[in-house]
Amino acid sequence: MQAAKKISFQDVRDEVMRRIEDRVWPQGALLPTEADLAEEFGCARATVNRALRELAERGIIDRKRKSGTRVALQPVKQAKLEIATARRLVEERNATYRYALVSRNLQAAPGWLCSQMDLPQGTEILHMEAMHYADGQPFHFEDRWINIAAVPESKSADFETTPPGEWLLAAVPFSNAEVGFLATSADAALADYLNCAPGAALFQMERSTWFQEQPVTFARMTFHPGYRMRSRY
Amino acid sequence: MQAAKKISFQDVRDEVMRRIEDRVWPQGALLPTEADLAEEFGCARATVNRALRELAERGIIDRKRKSGTRVALQPVKQAKLEIATARRLVEERNATYRYALVSRNLQAAPGWLCSQMDLPQGTEILHMEAMHYADGQPFHFEDRWINIAAVPESKSADFETTPPGEWLLAAVPFSNAEVGFLATSADAALADYLNCAPGAALFQMERSTWFQEQPVTFARMTFHPGYRMRSRY
DNA sequence: TAGTGGTCTAGACCACTCT
DNA sequence: GAGTGGTCTAGACCACTAC
Numbered sequence A, B: 001m002q003a004a005k006k007i008s009f010q011d012v013r014d015e016v017m018r019r020i021e022d023r024v025w026p027q028g029a030l031l032p033t034e035a036d037l038a039e040e041f042g043c044a045r046a047t048v049n050r051a052l053r054e055l056a057e058r059g060i061i062d063r064k065r066k067s068g069t070r071v072a073l074q075p076v077k078q079a080k081l082e083i084a085t086a087r088r089l090v091e092e093r094n095a096t097y098r099y100a101l102v103s104r105n106l107q108a109a110p111g112w113l114c115s116q117m118d119l120p121q122g123t124e125i126l127h128m129e130a131m132h133y134a135d136g137q138p139f140h141f142e143d144r145w146i147n148i149a150a151v152p153e154s155k156s157a158d159f160e161t162t163p164p165g166e167w168l169l170a171a172v173p174f175s176n177a178e179v180g181f182l183a184t185s186a187d188a189a190l191a192d193y194l195n196c197a198p199g200a201a202l203f204q205m206e207r208s209t210w211f212q213e214q215p216v217t218f219a220r221m222t223f224h225p226g227y228r229m230r231s232r233y
Numbered sequence C: 001t002a003g004t005g006g007t008c009t010a011g012a013c014c015a016c017t018c019t
Numbered sequence D: 001g002a003g004t005g006g007t008c009t010a011g012a013c014c015a016c017t018a019c
Helices: A009-021 A034-041 A045-057 A086-092 A111-117 A152-156 A164-171 A188-194 B009-021 B034-041 B045-057 B086-092 B111-117 B152-156 B164-171 B188-194
Strands: A061-064 A068-071 A077-083 A097-108 A124-134 A137-147 A176-185 A201-211 A214-223 A228-232 B061-064 B068-071 B077-083 B097-108 B124-134 B137-147 B176-185 B201-211 B214-223 B228-232
Touching: A009 A034, A009 A045, A034 A045, A045 A061, A077 A228, A077 B176, A086 A097, A086 A124, A086 A137, A111 A137, A111 A214, A137 A164, A137 A188, A152 A164, A164 A214, A176 B077, A176 B176, A188 A214, A201 A228, A201 B201, B009 B034, B009 B045, B034 B045, B045 B061, B077 B228, B086 B097, B086 B124, B086 B137, B111 B137, B111 B214, B137 B164, B137 B188, B152 B164, B164 B214, B188 B214, B201 B228
Parallel strands: none
Antiparallel strands: A061 A068, A077 B077, A097 A124, A124 A137, A137 A214, A176 A201, A176 B201, A176 B228, A201 A214, A201 B176, A228 B176, B061 B068, B097 B124, B124 B137, B137 B214, B176 B201, B201 B214
16 A cells, blocks of 8 residues: 555646646646645645745746646746856866955946936946956956945955955845846956957956945956856746 | 725735835744734634745745744845747747748757757757747757657748747647756857857847656757847846 | 654635536 | 635644754
């Protein structure tokens, strides 16, 4: 005799997923109601609900009240990108991380930054440039702008030893951000910093960050030639 | 008198989030147990559980049995990237989408592809090149490889009018994938296709896809100069 | 071994939306 | 109006893990 284990929401989720993959329920098909599935699987409706809710979050199925649950026609594919600090990226590769502050200036925000970060003209900004290295090789160049008004302590923070990204992560831990990824050509300065030929194709990440509706920082990271950002989904 | 509305898990989630943002519970702090929070909020423990589970999924808090729930020290920042078809990307910009198949060949998989997709040497592969346009301007160039063994119907599919990406999305709707993003320099062929100077910096996305453990397709998309991929988190 | 989160149940009511 | 998912409850037992 089999031990009649209790059905878990994971069992339900996986079985429903299997039927979708095996086209038992093809794309666009209507699934049984939660109550029916609960009866079939011999579990509570709440268990089925949680299973289906997870699949809906993944974009596998679409749910609407009254209409019921359908297999998604165009499953939304989402890749989750972990936004990590340079230190973590470097150490993940079993390399030694090193950081160096290149420049630090208190200045009025330039126009392009004001529109980028949604700041009033002439806002006081802390501008820094920094380099991050992996095993002594250039990893990425950081162009960092911090809104002093949002993080006053940054004015007196020690960025000689602590990278701005890590400092901010501790100072403003829970923020919203907008990221952009693009390719750019190395200008003379980047070529120098990243030890590559001028004109080389470089991968860039730009990030604007807000905390409680207030713009905090803008950063542009330019990676060494050949850098590749990866993800699974 | 206020209408004493029932507390929802969203109320609990938002209030807990507020206390974390306002440093009522600073980073690393131990939160009250689910039972205590349930009593405080006047709701069932299951309601608190769902609220905290969501925050844990977002990486805001860390939960461990017996130890309890703590505010995350290093909140994991995750960006969700929607992987959309070229058609959708183009139409989102209110531009007119056009597709053109450039070449189509049945051939043995080259060595680099076999290692990339984890295929046996000499596997039969359908190789295609295609262009995608937005308002008549080059949007991206697609280099596509399909494992015939995994999707036999692809051999006779009409890729003159249907982009391989869309065809595959319908044929193999629920798959796993690995994506990589990088920058590359335009060679003569890409410069021609994308109407840019040779050597221009271009954004590339590479994707390998599996369905039920079997390699299905590899695609390399090279975008027009100036393309930027965006996301929020 | 005891405390904490993880999950399931059975029932109830609500909210949306199709007809 | 009626059908379906969305959520809450109160209670129970389980599973992991710090002690």
